[in-house]
Amino acid sequence: MEKAKVFNIQKFSVHDGPGIRTTVFFKGCPLSCIWCHNPESQSFSREIMVDKEKCTLCGRCVAKCGNDAVSMKDGSLVNDYASCDFCGTCADFCVSNAREIVGEELTVAEIIKEIEKDRMFYDQSKGGVTFSGGEVMCQPGVLAELARRCRDKGIHVAVDTCGYVPFSSFEKVMDYVDLFLYDIKLMDSELHTEYTGKDSMLILDNLKKLSDLGANISLRLPIIGGINDDEANIGAILEFIKGTNIRDVNLLPYHDIARNKYSRLGREYRGSGMRVPEEEKMNEIKERFEKSGYKVKIGG
Numbered sequence: 001m002e003k004a005k006v007f008n009i010q011k012f013s014v015h016d017g018p019g020i021r022t023t024v025f026f027k028g029c030p031l032s033c034i035w036c037h038n039p040e041s042q043s044f045s046r047e048i049m050v051d052k053e054k055c056t057l058c059g060r061c062v063a064k065c066g067n068d069a070v071s072m073k074d075g076s077l078v079n080d081y082a083s084c085d086f087c088g089t090c091a092d093f094c095v096s097n098a099r100e101i102v103g104e105e106l107t108v109a110e111i112i113k114e115i116e117k118d119r120m121f122y123d124q125s126k127g128g129v130t131f132s133g134g135e136v137m138c139q140p141g142v143l144a145e146l147a148r149r150c151r152d153k154g155i156h157v158a159v160d161t162c163g164y165v166p167f168s169s170f171e172k173v174m175d176y177v178d179l180f181l182y183d184i185k186l187m188d189s190e191l192h193t194e195y196t197g198k199d200s201m202l203i204l205d206n207l208k209k210l211s212d213l214g215a216n217i218s219l220r221l222p223i224i225g226g227i228n229d230d231e232a233n234i235g236a237i238l239e240f241i242k243g244t245n246i247r248d249v250n251l252l253p254y255h256d257i258a259r260n261k262y263s264r265l266g267r268e269y270r271g272s273g274m275r276v277p278e279e280e281k282m283n284e285i286k287e288r289f290e291k292s293g294y295k296v297k298i299g300g
């Protein structure tokens, strides 16, 4: 049986669909949005995160690493991310919890067991499970099996997706999904490519096809100040969704609290030109959607 590449299972989520939910975050994404607040979700491989602020420079990791992937130089810890094979030995010996391996492979049974633990809360709050990422639709086989088993147990299933996958992947899972949380970021294909690494055509085509097949879809729109909060983009999104069955819109204001995750992964943060959108701007966009008849919420 295929395993799922997962990097987190978050309990008591209240921003990933209705009610209280368990959110299962899959690892790996075809996009690389510069504003991504889960950069550890982007690679399909395991990774190591090192929090230099927690490090006490005890040197245990240097002594334990068999790959020379970490060393001390001039009183500082130097991580050679390219030499690391993510064995996790250093993390096991780091008493400061400064080192963390991100990503593991779990069976369907293991994930279902975790989901079922909070069954009582789903029932009381009309919640359920949300499969998110990364891009969970990149692992459609294992997702279909998970969603089918949840459906059989009467657990509400939401799938949070960027939509950049072959439509055949949606066809594999859609019979078992109660709600798609579907992201649109930028309508302009060139800008979409510049900021996410891929164009927007496939994403929009898939959204239209899903809608035409009657899927229950809630639109999620991350709002990044100075990048996609302009009239041209918002107007184009409104025009596009007119031709779909979407009625609910979630506006997700960008925040930069993930900045430090990039340095922990040994990566450069590319989002310096981005702004947290002003409250006034968020309310203005909310009103635009409401005037067109949509039910709008700021936040997840």
Ligand code: SF4
Pocket: 054, 055, 056, 057, 058, 059, 060, 061, 062, 077, 090, 093, 094, 095, 096, 097, 098, 099
């Ligand atoms: S084991 Fe942890 S605390 Fe010690 S040097 Fe390595 S990262 Fe720092």
Ligand code: SF4
Pocket: 048, 064, 065, 066, 067, 068, 069, 070, 083, 084, 085, 086, 087, 088, 089, 090, 091
């Ligand atoms: S995960 Fe393994 S290879 Fe990587 S730094 Fe730690 S001990 Fe070395």
